[in-house]
Amino acid sequence: MTALAAKMTDTRKRILVVDDSLIMRQLVSEIVDSDPDLAVVGTAENGRVAIQKVRQLAPDAVLLDIDMPEMTGLETLRRLGLRSPCKVIILSSLVTNQDASERVEALRLGAAAVIGKPSGGVSLDLKQKRASEIVGVLRQALGLPAIADPPITPAASPTADLIAGPIAELLFAGLDIAVLLFDHTGHLMRASDAAGRILHGCDLEPGRATIASICDTFNHTLASELWDLIGGGDAPAPDEIDFAMPDYSWIPLGRTIMPVELPGQARGVLLVLEDISEKRRLQALLNKTMSSEVAQAAMTATSPTLGGEMRDVTVLFADIRGFTALATALGAHAIVDLLNEYFSYMTDVITAEGGMVDKFIGDGLMALFGVPNPHGDDADRAVAAARKMQRALTLLSERHAGPPLRIGIGVCTGPVLAGQIGSPARMNYTVIGEAVNLASRLEAATKLYGSQILICGETRSRLRRTVPVRQIDVVKVPGIETPTVVHDVFVHEPEAMAAGWLAAFGAGLKAYLDGEITVALDHLARASAANPEDTATRVLAQRCRRLALLKPGEWTGYWSLDER
Template sequence: IVLQSTQYGEKMKRFHSQEMEFFNLVSDVTAEIDLGMLLGKVMSEATRMLNAERSTLFLNDEKTNELFSKIGEGLGATEIRLPNHMGIAGAVFTSGKSVNIAHAYADLRFNPAFDKKTGFFTRSILCVPVIKKDGKVIGVTQVLNKRGGPFTENDEARLRAFTAQVSIALENAKLFDDVQTMKNYNESMLLSMSNGVVTLNEDRRIMTCNAAGLKILRTEPVDILQRKADDFFSGPNAWIIGKVGRVEETQTSDITMDGELLFNGETISANVTVLPLISTTGRKLGAMIIIEDISSEKRVKTTMSRYMDPGLADQLLNGAEDILGGKSTTATILFSDIRDFTTLTEELGAQGTVALLNEYFSLMVDCIQKEGGMLDKFIGDAIMAAFGIPLPHDDAADRAVRAAIGMMKTLQGWNAQRTADGKRPVRIGIGLNTDVVVSGNIGSPKRMDYTLIGDGVNLASRLESACKQYYAGILISEYTYRQLKGTYRIREVDWVVVKGKTKTVAVYEVLDHLSQEAFPNVMESVNHFHRGLEQYRNGRWEQAICAFQEGIRINGQDRLCQMYIERCEHLKANPPGKKWEGVWVMTTK
């Protein structure tokens, strides 16, 4: 009895010692808020606590549906990723139930591939889910190869209890990590901003001022931080305090354009915005002052960009005034025009027409400038733009084609909204040509306009007009086609001589903006069209008509095939003679 009592006492001491060690371990782990340190600590302690050879904490990546391990005790810097439904870890993650396997290779769920890759031999596995307090499984903890035998039920219970605390620590660390990331992001954003940002607390004391703010206000951190805003923005700058007072009272933003500030004897032209700072619970925290310096060069650039392309304004401000005097350069010209615009204007009236054009031009110009194009001018409802000028691009033709495709796709989205609102959709045609053009400031001393002139400009305009004849959305010349480096869905349309010219030009249609519904069976349809075009150019009218009819059979919406059938019928009735070379002379602009 004495011996049993002694053994029981020793057992209780060991149990108490283990439990105290466990509680100290849990306390140590849950106190860690650095996610990287936490993961390392969890794996190290889990391995030691269960006297195992290796342990791994897998977390679920919701974006990729993978379980990944950043830290694995005994794995060094190895990262493991596996689908979150495969293997032992996947089974535990999907079921939310623990697994205790005494002989790993006897379990069909075990994947020995990692053992073969690393040379490690897995004998026993204890794997438990990591579950948040709301019941969501966010990962699994896996411990391998207990020294001295398989894992026991007591080991499983201890690991479950440990993992429950780990989930709390993970949430805390993740929250801290998110807060720290947001803090770093905000600080980096403020540091990189060109606008000055000054924040005030509820007592109007200046709490922060970013680097741009220090530069604009001609001050140092020691001279502005923790000072009363009323003292810093005094004298000729006191109007800012008046703005702050109104914002505090109304809790709405206040914007001042082209205001004047005076610091260290220097006058600063600035756009000033004052915003209220409010907590998520609605408590007033203070105010934020955003200062945009528009002095000197920045002010001139802002003004000039309202009247000309920003790229041109940049060159002028950098001293490249010679570009205004005239310059020959290779560029890709884009012309676009609204179809049936007269009908639209009659329906909409003057105000409705202006509103439509403003909205339409805004959408189209965004597509052009996104690809680095220069908006040359608006001509009524038409747009003229250029790529590769004033700043050269070795892929100017590709930029122009991408812009044209973007314009068409943007127009499709806009038309869907207009149709839903019961409005008439807007249709356009786009023509592109690449050539040497002359650019410069053209006009009279009283009114000058930076623009482009030359045969290349005229051809782009003719191709835009030809879109109506060829039932196309985007037509490009052979000169643009030969410059393309990207891959597009393009078919040759015709050899033409445009009105007012004598030189033959090959014309191509870009099809990338057309959906499967709008142009079904694209490649097969294009192949039949090309066969028809070849027969047409060889003067074999019947064979050409058969090929074009086959194209219509495959794609009943290909009106270009129908146009060629009608042209072949005309040529059959009015033979062109032996001089026929497959060239069509356009009689209209």
């Protein structure tokens, strides 16, 4: 059976899933495919790709996220609603109640429905519930009539040129930018030589081409701006736009619109378009090697220089446990594929919480929260990201055969030097300082305590949100003089029955730090009996047995992590 015949015999409704999160795209696709009457025909990571795929795949419905880079969900919805018959259903964490402004705007723009999705980059409950609401709303929306196109107003007859003479010839022939002059009826009167090259494939014949014909292919926002200015409105500020070409491709353009007013003539409009493809290409390349904020700063800087400034930052280190054995078992190609998917999941989560991945270090990564732009709650964001990273790991492990992946995460907050560090010929935006060293040490210590996430005392003191956490030790790490309190963050809320052993552990930890070794051993024995699987309890009990051999006064109240 040919592909065309298969398409004709497949009666399932065709769905396109659009979300900038790889995790969310995969989960939502699984949910849609769980319905026998629905089929995911494609996914898109942003609005520009989504519009292109709508035209190529002709889906019956689009599940669309609002909060996306480059082109927002609302802008994508606006463009789709004007020319595409497919239903658009908003799926976004930004929309959580009936009065949300995003919900009102989405419905005004023609969305068939608006569904609030779980917040963050990871959605375990989304998978567990199989998202009956998503499937239900999809089925309901696909039974409604298609959105009709708005009526097209017939064009008025053209008028004479608005500009003529030597200046006009210089403007339209001598500049390497697209310059288009429209009269008050929307007809194209003049076009620069460069316009034909930049807007290749568009009909730019003066007197025949119009605003409607040039902006007919998903460029309706631009058309509205031109008509608003002709009608007497104010000129919009210069901006960057993505212009849809007749061949389904996109071209990034710098857009400037100016009114043309001559004595005795109705207002026309001058549209100036500059091809910024190279700028976008360079920025996209930089975005793959650094955060978008750092990339933007590098693009606008006249000449990046070495140096930095002291900033308050929360640093996160993560590392895969047992990676060497895993790499040996899987082989080179398979382990690289797994690492790429793992880093994609982790980057999704970190970015969703406002962090930036500083670097990948073998099978580990280092992420920063608070630079280049602080949020005021960066410690909360880092801890939330750490917990969601562990949950994302569970989802990733379910998709692969073999033993589940395990990672340890260390988080520390403190002052660091942030900026361009390296040599004049090669530099990198990063941070250096004690907080970086301590976060790395805490990540390594997760193996000692059997923990998934360890945070320092300073990070704990900055937390505003309620997080399930217990103090686990006071330690001194090599290279840092001041001992630090260490806390163990739980990925999931402890069950009610855990209160007993947690209380016994807390009492044992206090006695241990106070040097009351006998009392500490008694409490830790009760904690171990209630929860034999707790590694931290065994570690402290072993230390207490060693400390019992010391002379009075020799115990300092903290443990050095370079000791075994």
